[in-house]
Amino acid sequence: MREPALEVRDLRVRVGTLEAVHSVSFTLERGLRTGLIGESGSGKTLTALAVMGLLPDGLGASGSVLYEGRDLLQMAEAELCRLRGDRLAMVFQEPMTALNPVMRVGDQVAEPLRIHRGAGRGAAGRQAVQLLERVQIPDAAEKTRAYPHQLSGGQRQRAMIAMAMACSPDLLIADEPTTALDVTVQAQILGLINRLVEEEGATLLLITHDLPVVAQVCEQVMVMYGGYIVEEGPAAEVFDRPRHPYTRGLVDAIPPLDQDLPERRLRAIPGNVPALGEFPEGCPFRNRCPRADWRCQVMPALTGEQHKVACWHPVA
């Protein structure tokens, strides 16, 4: 096992009196790309925000998030601010709204450098051009003077990635970075993230609900449902031999493209993701699970060697 870049232990996030993330523990190994898969409401974004110390007002996190031996959850805000954008960076889902509409793109891309490297306006501006070139935005020098609305969605997301990578972070959290983009642009953005993370030797946590995206990019994968990590392991292994019925359902729900249309039916997981607070006691998936029985009233622990699963009746 490699050196851990980030170690999350017993992380819980509470929304009022409800717990949205239940005792999540995982380790991101340095230089590895890990995917965090889950549907909307599974707690994946909350987990990411908790790691960054940016939970919205009224939400509380407990447990510990260890970065270089220090607990980010206990850290003073001022110290966290020095890490954010420098050592830990994040890319958001919506490139349309994640850029300040009244600030020129170049000024925004240069912000992390001005905040963390103390660069002056001029120097940061020149570096912004290089950063935009690095994320392959054509006419970078010209685009630094543009406002966000003058850029396409893909270009904005590239600019966000340029900002995130500006200070060569150790850890990049990408929260659904391609969800809001066209499929063709998605592939380019994923390739870009992949390349930059590799070049910088950074650790990537890729949050998505899109299985093929994780299969393309990540070495490790974690599957979240109802605020629990239900399955975890090497990406190829998990996708080839899913053990949790939920993961199995997700994999089965990908339409096979090699069959003719009549036989090609979409296989869906029955039911919907319940609202927060309406998950069943015990295993949160048991009301949708074909294999559930009385044992599932108690949540099983996440067990296994490389390939871990939290299920009483794992798929063989």
Added chain:
Amino acid sequence: MRRRRLPPSLLAGAILVGIVVAAAAISLFWTPRDPGHVVVSDRLRPPGYAGSLLGTDQLGRDELSLLMAGARNTLLVGVVTVLIAMALGVPVGGLAALYRGPLEEVAMRSTDVLLAFPALLLAILFAAVFRPSTITAMAAIGLAFVPIFARVVRGAGLQVMEQDYVTAARTFGSRGGWIFWRHLLPNVNAVIIVQAALAFAVAILAEAALSYLGLGTPPPTPSWGRMLSESQSYLDQAPLLALWPGLCIALAVLGFNLLGDGLRDLLDPRLVERLPQTQG
């Protein structure tokens, strides 16, 4: 870039305000006659008398010259009071939106207290403690307008703070002051500008009222409010003397109000529409 047709109210407001500004600017170098020049033999002359386009006042001074010089005072009071109100109100509202929690409560409740005092009462207080002057009038009106800016900036600021780009800025390590200057202020300056134009109109009215009551600009500086008040005694002999300054005040107030409305239409209407109207 979006290009919209200029709102008609903006145009009308700009013309009226332009006239006032031009009159004030010209009066610095030239007026038809010296506005301080008293000619006792030519008191209360009708318009057109011996080159006095609008006639003369109770001391034989040229009315038009007085009005032009009075525009200076009006603009000075408007600019200074709005600057005072903005200098205090914008940071208070901005910090309240930025930090929320107890700071917000303290900031907004103290502006509420201020809001409970009418500008006039504050001005009387200031005039009683110090001596009635343009400065006490400006300080009182400026202070009375602080809550307007604080509330508007807090309201718009709270919206801005909920935007993704503020969260994104935080993930890049931005802290309070940086977010305030780089993200909050540039995104609420539209509402600040609109509010400034509207507050300017109310400030003109307030100054006129104070001068009318003798709590504002003392003689000999010409002031529209005081001219109005002095003309009162001669209403039966020279009714037009009350009309001119009254008309000037009305048109200037109208001009700034139209300008404010026009700017509101011009500058991102979406941001402004959702705000509660906090007219002074």
